Amino acid sequence: MTLFELPVLLGIVVAMALLRLVRASLLVWVLAWWIGIYVFVSRGFATPVPASAQHIYLGIVTLALFAYVTSSGERIRSFVDPLVNFAGDGRYTLALVPVLLALPALAAYREYVNAKVPVEPPFFARTVHPSPPTEITVHDQKIDMLGGDNPLRHLEKDDPAKFAEHVARGKDIYYEQCFFCHADALGGDGMYAHGLNPAPANFIDQGVLPSFQETFFFWRIAKGGPGMPDEGAPGDSAMPEWERFLSNEQMWEVVLFLYDHTGYRPRAREVHAEGH
Numbered sequence: 001m002t003l004f005e006l007p008v009l010l011g012i013v014v015a016m017a018l019l020r021l022v023r024a025s026l027l028v029w030v031l032a033w034w035i036g037i038y039v040f041v042s043r044g045f046a047t048p049v050p051a052s053a054q055h056i057y058l059g060i061v062t063l064a065l066f067a068y069v070t071s072s073g074e075r076i077r078s079f080v081d082p083l084v085n086f087a088g089d090g091r092y093t094l095a096l097v098p099v100l101l102a103l104p105a106l107a108a109y110r111e112y113v114n115a116k117v118p119v120e121p122p123f124f125a126r127t128v129h130p131s132p133p134t135e136i137t138v139h140d141q142k143i144d145m146l147g148g149d150n151p152l153r154h155l156e157k158d159d160p161a162k163f164a165e166h167v168a169r170g171k172d173i174y175y176e177q178c179f180f181c182h183a184d185a186l187g188g189d190g191m192y193a194h195g196l197n198p199a200p201a202n203f204i205d206q207g208v209l210p211s212f213q214e215t216f217f218f219w220r221i222a223k224g225g226p227g228m229p230d231e232g233a234p235g236d237s238a239m240p241e242w243e244r245f246l247s248n249e250q251m252w253e254v255v256l257f258l259y260d261h262t263g264y265r266p267r268a269r270e271v272h273a274e275g276h
């Protein structure tokens with residue numbers, strides 16, 4: 001591993017040697033030292049020097065050069081005279097114009113470059129649908145996530161009138177508790193939604209209700225954002241833990257409502273759990 005970028009160092013040394021050969025004036029030397037050290041600090045190291053350290057170092061170099069130039073009247077004169085000649089001599093007036101224009105243009109360009117850095121929110125990888133635990137406990141009841149089912153689902157065939165009652169209660173719960181965030185039409189864009197990150201789930205989205213079993217949504221409703229496993233991090237979404245406010249039956253009812261209202265069917269249960 002090399003510490004320095006050798007071609008850069010070599011370039012600086014050669015440039016200095018050339019200036020020596022042509023007996024450059026003090027003004028040119030001061031500029032050459034400053035630029036040479038700037039190039040050395042910003043490009044000369046194999047491992048880049050932090051910008052803050054570069055700034056401090058160049059500040060010190062500027063002071064040192066200033067001290068050197070002002071250390072005698074003769075040096076001051078040989079530094080300032082070419083500048084005064086350049087500015088005062090009629091022959092150089094044309095050359096002066098681009099210099100005067102270039103200074104504010106450089107400052108403006110620097111501002112432009114600094115302002116152009118794109119503003120992007122920090123990126124967090126978040127699994128929207130992490131795999132649930134195999135079993136959860138809600139209100140002292142154990143629920144098997146793979147083999148379990150919505151205990152009200154069988155009524156759809158066995159007692160449609162009773163089923164419709166549960167769906168209607170689920171609907172009431174939804175429009176009392178959930179629509180603020182998940183919206184009237186279940187699109188996830190409720191009146192509180194714009195302030196929330198992650199955003200509330202959109203139940204119209206085909207990737208949500210049909211892709212999971214009802215136990216999955218029961219789990220998400222009961223345990224909310226705080227109940228998300230680590231892979232769902234940052235788990236603390238605004239989704240409340242509804243087990244603190246609703247009974248198990250109410251939560252199963254609201255799941256029924258979500259499917260009924262959207263017309264989606266839950267994903268089939270795992271086969272090995274059938275037949276009990």
Ligand code: HEC
Pocket residue numbers: 128129173174177178179180181182192196198199200201208217220221224225228237238239240242254
């Ligand atoms: C304060 C706003 C808020 C309220 C009120 C709210 N939710 Fe949520 N909900 C969210 C947010 C935000 C998410 C997405 C983040 C997450 O998954 O934790 C979410 C996610 C969900 C999910 C997970 C969907 C999926 O794709 O995994 C379900 C199910 C859900 N909510 C149902 C409900 C139900 C039912 C109610 C009412 C009883 C409700 N929510 C009330 C904010 C809310």
